[in-house]
Amino acid sequence: MKVVYTDVLVIGGGLAGLRLAIAARRRGHDALILSLVPPKRSHSKAAQGGMQASLGNVIKGQGDNEDVHFEDTVRGSDWGADQEVVRMFVNTAPKAVRELAAWGVPWSRVRKGDRQVVINGQKVTITERDEAHGLVAQRDFGGTKKWRTCYVSDCTGHAMLQAVGDQAIAAAIPVHERTEALALIHDGGRCYGAVVRDLVTGTLSAYLAKATAITTGGAGRLYRVTTNAVICEGIGHAIALETGVAALGNMEAVQFHPTGIFPAGILVTEGCRGDGGLLKDADGHRFMPDYEPEKKELASRDVVSRRMEEHIAKGKGVKSRFGDHLWLDITLLGEQHIRHNLREVYEICHYFMGVDPVKDMIPVRPAQHYTMGGVRTKPSGESPTLKGLFSAGEAACWDMHGFNRLGGNSVAETVVAGMIVGEYVADFCDRAENDVNIPTGVVREFLEREQAKLDRLAQGGGSEDAAKLKARMQEIMTAKVGIFRRGKDLEEAVDELQELLVRSRSIGLRSRAPGPNPELVTAYRTQKMLRLALTVAYGALTRTESRGAHFREDHPRRDDAQWLKRTLATWKSDADTLPTLDYEPLDIRRMELPPGWRGYGAKDYTDHPDTAARQAEVDALKEKHADRFARQRALMPYDHLLPQRLKGRNERIDERFPAAPGGAGDTPESAFAWESE
Amino acid sequence: MTTTTIVKAPSTSAPPAPAAAAAPAGGVATGAKIRVHALRYNPQEPGSVPHMQTYELEQTEGMTLFIALSEIRETLDPTLQFDFVCRAGICGSCAMMVNGRPTLACRTLTRDVGPDITLAPLPVFELIGDLSVNTGRWMRGTSERLEAWLHGDPQARDICRIEEPMEPELAEKLNELDRCVECGCCVAACGTARMRPDFVGAVGMAKIARFRLDPRDKRTDDDYYELVGTDDGVFGCMSLLACHDVCPKDLPLQTQIAFLRRKMAGKGWA
Ligand SMILES: Cc1cc2nc3c(=O)[nH]c(=O)nc-3n(C[C@H](O)[C@H](O)[C@H](O)COP(=O)(O)OP(=O)(O)OC[C@H]3O[C@@H](n4cnc5c(N)ncnc54)[C@H](O)[C@@H]3O)c2cc1C
Numbered sequence: 020m021k022v023v024y025t026d027v028l029v030i031g032g033g034l035a036g037l038r039l040a041i042a043a044r045r046r047g048h049d050a051l052i053l054s055l056v057p058p059k060r061s062h063s064k065a066a067q068g069g070m071q072a073s074l075g076n077v078i079k080g081q082g083d084n085e086d087v088h089f090e091d092t093v094r095g096s097d098w099g100a101d102q103e104v105v106r107m108f109v110n111t112a113p114k115a116v117r118e119l120a121a122w123g124v125p126w127s128r129v130r131k132g133d134r135q136v137v138i139n140g141q142k143v144t145i146t147e148r149d150e151a152h153g154l155v156a157q158r159d160f161g162g163t164k165k166w167r168t169c170y171v172s173d174c175t176g177h178a179m180l181q182a183v184g185d186q187a188i189a190a191a192i193p194v195h196e197r198t199e200a201l202a203l204i205h206d207g208g209r210c211y212g213a214v215v216r217d218l219v220t221g222t223l224s225a226y227l228a229k230a231t232a233i234t235t236g237g238a239g240r241l242y243r244v245t246t247n248a249v250i251c252e253g254i255g256h257a258i259a260l261e262t263g264v265a266a267l268g269n270m271e272a273v274q275f276h277p278t279g280i281f282p283a284g285i286l287v288t289e290g291c292r293g294d295g296g297l298l299k300d301a302d303g304h305r306f307m308p309d310y311e312p313e314k315k316e317l318a319s320r321d322v323v324s325r326r327m328e329e330h331i332a333k334g335k336g337v338k339s340r341f342g343d344h345l346w347l348d349i350t351l352l353g354e355q356h357i358r359h360n361l362r363e364v365y366e367i368c369h370y371f372m373g374v375d376p377v378k379d380m381i382p383v384r385p386a387q388h389y390t391m392g393g394v395r396t397k398p399s400g401e402s403p404t405l406k407g408l409f410s411a412g413e414a415a416c417w418d419m420h421g422f423n424r425l426g427g428n429s430v431a432e433t434v435v436a437g438m439i440v441g442e443y444v445a446d447f448c449d450r451a452e453n454d455v456n457i458p459t460g461v462v463r464e465f466l467e468r469e470q471a472k473l474d475r476l477a478q479g480g481g482s483e484d485a486a487k488l489k490a491r492m493q494e495i496m497t498a499k500v501g502i503f504r505r506g507k508d509l510e511e512a513v514d515e516l517q518e519l520l521v522r523s524r525s526i527g528l529r530s531r532a533p534g535p536n537p538e539l540v541t542a543y544r545t546q547k548m549l550r551l552a553l554t555v556a557y558g559a560l561t562r563t564e565s566r567g568a569h570f571r572e573d574h575p576r577r578d579d580a581q582w583l584k585r586t587l588a589t590w591k592s593d594a595d596t597l598p599t600l601d602y603e604p605l606d607i608r609r610m611e612l613p614p615g616w617r618g619y620g621a622k623d624y625t626d627h628p629d630t631a632a633r634q635a636e637v638d639a640l641k642e643k644h645a646d647r648f649a650r651q652r653a654l655m656p657y658d659h660l661l662p663q664r665l666k667g668r669n670e671r672i673d674e675r676f677p678a679a680p681g682g683a684g685d686t687p688e689s690a691f692a693w694e695s696e
Numbered sequence: 697m698t699t700t701t702i703v704k705a706p707s708t709s710a711p712p713a714p715a716a717a718a719a720p721a722g723g724v725a726t727g728a729k730i731r732v733h734a735l736r737y738n739p740q741e742p743g744s745v746p747h748m749q750t751y752e753l754e755q756t757e758g759m760t761l762f763i764a765l766s767e768i769r770e771t772l773d774p775t776l777q778f779d780f781v782c783r784a785g786i787c788g789s790c791a792m793m794v795n796g797r798p799t800l801a802c803r804t805l806t807r808d809v810g811p812d813i814t815l816a817p818l819p820v821f822e823l824i825g826d827l828s829v830n831t832g833r834w835m836r837g838t839s840e841r842l843e844a845w846l847h848g849d850p851q852a853r854d855i856c857r858i859e860e861p862m863e864p865e866l867a868e869k870l871n872e873l874d875r876c877v878e879c880g881c882c883v884a885a886c887g888t889a890r891m892r893p894d895f896v897g898a899v900g901m902a903k904i905a906r907f908r909l910d911p912r913d914k915r916t917d918d919d920y921y922e923l924v925g926t927d928d929g930v931f932g933c934m935s936l937l938a939c940h941d942v943c944p945k946d947l948p949l950q951t952q953i954a955f956l957r958r959k960m961a962g963k964g965w966a
């Protein structure tokens with residue numbers, strides 16, 4: 020029995036996992052990272068557009084702060100988010116950008132003076148302030164009131180992953196590359212680590228730890244058309260689900276990105292529209308202002324994606340042999356801008372389609388993009404039901420995105436969650452009562468069980484072809500659990516996915532090659548993915564309302580009276596073909612921003628009985644406090660949730676800290692003065 | 697070497713020897729047959745010997761090597777090993793020798809390199825199996841040896857405060873050098889790397905050049921000399937610049953290597 024011990028086992032080497040491991044390491048705990056691929060090849064790499072943080076350096080971001088970022092995020096989530104978590108997030112995001120700046124990320128910077136930008140299809144001149152010169156720049160993104168998205172040209176995720184990955188090497192954190200966690204080891208109450216497969220030799224070992232963190236990213240490959248990398252198969256979600264104890268939150272909340280390249284699904288960034296690009300139809304007509312007169316192309320993603328599909332359904336799509344699509348037109352941005360600020364987009368168009376975006380329009384259609392749902396955790400990142408199991412990043416649901424996440428809020432979330440949850444993980448490991456004395460019997464049982472499953476696949480003589488089952492699952496998810504959802508389709512999807520799940524128990528292999536055996540990998544992953552697909556589809560079928568990215572044609576209204584609650588899915592037994600669903604209500608009486616209209620999209624929703632009373636309370640409190648910090652604290656105190664070292668306020672050009680007495684490096688007392696007013 | 701051929705449709709032409717394979721001018725028409733000749737070898741399998749295997753497919757519109765190899769794995773041969781992650785030319789996972797030249801397979805259109813396409817794993821790196829090599833371990837090892845991370849001010853900055861300003865042009869220049877995706881193409885193309893196992897490659901030198909340019913990194917030229925002023929560093933480089941020609945991210949390797957050599961040579965004599 021091969022066993023590896025560490026303090027913190029981090030499953031996933033993307034931005035979230037790396038940052039979390041660094042936090043734990045800096046607090047003196049050993050951390051070990053598992054990753055399917057070298058960490059710098061994780062899907063965080065693909066984030067192009069940028070990271071939201073309310074620095075307010077550019078003139079179009081002036082007046083931005085945590086309050087504005089908070090409201091945008093909650094509205095974007097269609098009130099599905101946990102507002103305390105959103106507060107923790109918006110207060111930490113500026114710190115994360117600044118930390119990354121100190122770690123070497125070459126953020127694009129503000130140049131003082133006049134510059135030409137494209138806003139609403141028009142060239143306009145804006146003037147950047149002298150005092151902003153050289154500070155981190157922000158661009159416009161969908162669903163935000165201010166220009167808030169910090170960026171590195173259009174390879175933001177790459178640059179962030181490079182810097183954070185380098186710091187993990189500097190901290191000598193071991194990464195076991197090409198390994199895959201297949202199951203969590205637990206006793207029904209406490210998580211002890213994971214059974215891990217070596218993807219080079221094919222052998223299994225047990226990795227045991229005080230704390231285990233799932234940072235495995237998204238599950239886009241449940242769908243046929245997705246912007247996600249081929250490794251985003253949701254295995255981290257699945258192993259949490261398979262404990263029968265940990266829950267997955269809101270798995271039916273799936274985001275579709277408006278501009279997947281048609282038909283391959285490769286993403287072109289939202290920065291294209293943020294920087295002034297337009298969506299056009301078969302007649303070359305810019306159609307978004309017809310639907311969304313206010314935010315136009317820059318309404319939130321769920322809204323833009325739906326409007327595009329609606330427009331295609333009206334027959335306005337461009338016909339092609341692969342189906343209909345629309346156009347993204349960035350030609351008006353000019354060659355200089357496209358070649359420098361949107362260089363990755365230029366390369367993708369050039370290499371994959373032979374299209375020159377300086378002169379030609381880009382064929383696009385919405386594609387699956389982001390998994391809002393994930394391993395349900397407390398604000399500390401720990402599972403409320405399985406002690407010692409933590410989660411962060413796209414794999415987690417702590418829940419800052421609710422039913423729709425804003426562009427740029429995700430890479431921001433990865434590092435912020437890594438910083439916050441990493442501190443909580445370190446606190447957890449600091450406590451002597453959390454030292455583990457792991458029963459060898461439990462470990463052996465888990466190892467043997469996983470080995471037996473693999474042996475059954477390899478030698479059981481089953482007749483089902485895993486690749487075919489998987490392809491069928493992806494087809495069903497794209498066709499029936501997509502942007503527009505109907506009860507009838509969802510029922511069919513759930514029925515057929517259950518059939519596929521049953522059939523997947525008789526998967527057989529054609530080859531028994533020793534080593535990684537890619538066919539075996541597809542086989543065991545398909546079984547896990549089918550459970551996850553069922554969790555998404557069944558959650559979507561059961562939720563008879565529309566909220567954020569979850570849109571039911573047969574229930575088009577958001578229904579706060581019935582559905583202002585989070586879906587919690589568990590998978591009770593191996594023999595089950597459906598998850599068990601429970602619901603966790605969101606408490607309006609504690610909300611800083613009670614439910615209302617988002618400011619874009621449909622205006623009809625059914626109010627919760629508590630909303631009016633809470634709104635009156637909120638209005639009165641706002642009247643009472645002129646200072647924004649005091650007001651916030653009166654509305655919804657949250658600072659007790661932030662780790663000590665992340666409690667400070669954020670300095671801005673328009674919110675200067677008093678000059679530090681001891682030189683630039685010192686922090687004035689006031690920066691940490693949460694209670695001083 | 698033995699050659700096994702899996703034929704999907706009746707094939708007329710024999711696979712060419714790998715050395716003779718070159719990309720034909722023009723392009724392969726949609727619907728035409730293409731033949732993928734892949735080097736096969738599984739070190740985990742006792743008795744496995746390196747050999748070429750041929751797969752025949754139909755050219756579809758917009759087909760990339762990612763699409764072709766995935767189709768082979770799903771319909772013809774489930775054992776074929778290769779590495780794709782982003783399939784968008786962003787992550788650097790899929791570098792392999794395509795008709796003798798190291799490049800990113802996912803953004804290579806089969807119509808441009810077919811109808812006969814010869815694939816082999818990158819040389820220099822440890823072979824995992826078939827077309828899959830361990831670039832990750834090589835890159836981590838090189839990063840550790842070169843201390844290729846930003847050595848900032850030991851006095852950590854207060855992250856609550858406004859960040860240190862930087863000239864916009866400098867940020868752009870840094871980004872230019874920061875775009876390396878650690879794909880290993882430059883190493884696979886490099887004569888020195890094939891001969892000297894510890895040679896840091898163009899990727900290593902580019903990393904040093906990148907940190908040297910960054911005012912946030914507090915190291916001096918003496919520190920850098922310690923790291924690359926050797927035959928496994930700049931002095932092992934023959935400046936033939938095969939690396940520069942194959943870098944899929946168009947890093948300015950030529951100017952960076954030349955610059956670093958001049959600087960380090962100056963140090964050596966000083
Ligand atoms: C094309 C694209 C563009 C995007 N652009 C933006 C943007 O501009 N701004 C923004 O905010 N967000 C963007 N996003 C979203 C954002 O990039 C991701 O949500 C985020 O990077 C996820 O980071 P992560 O650390 O949670 O996971 P990932 O970076 O996906 O990392 C997951 C890690 O888990 C490992 N792993 C997975 N399963 C296992 C297992 N079973 N065992 C061991 N290891 C495992 C993987 O190897 C990997 O290292 C974009 C997403 C896509 C798809």
Ligand code: SF4
Pocket residue numbers: 882885886887888889897898932933934935936937938939940953
């Ligand atoms: S110039 Fe030649 S020897 Fe030097 S790194 Fe490039 S390929 Fe290698």
Ligand code: SF4
Pocket residue numbers: 875876877878879880881882883898899902942943944945946947
């Ligand atoms: S320098 Fe270029 S070729 Fe070399 S590893 Fe980096 S991206 Fe690849």
Ligand code: FES
Pocket residue numbers: 779780781782783784785786787788789790791800801802803
């Ligand atoms: S798969 Fe990412 S670069 Fe090819």
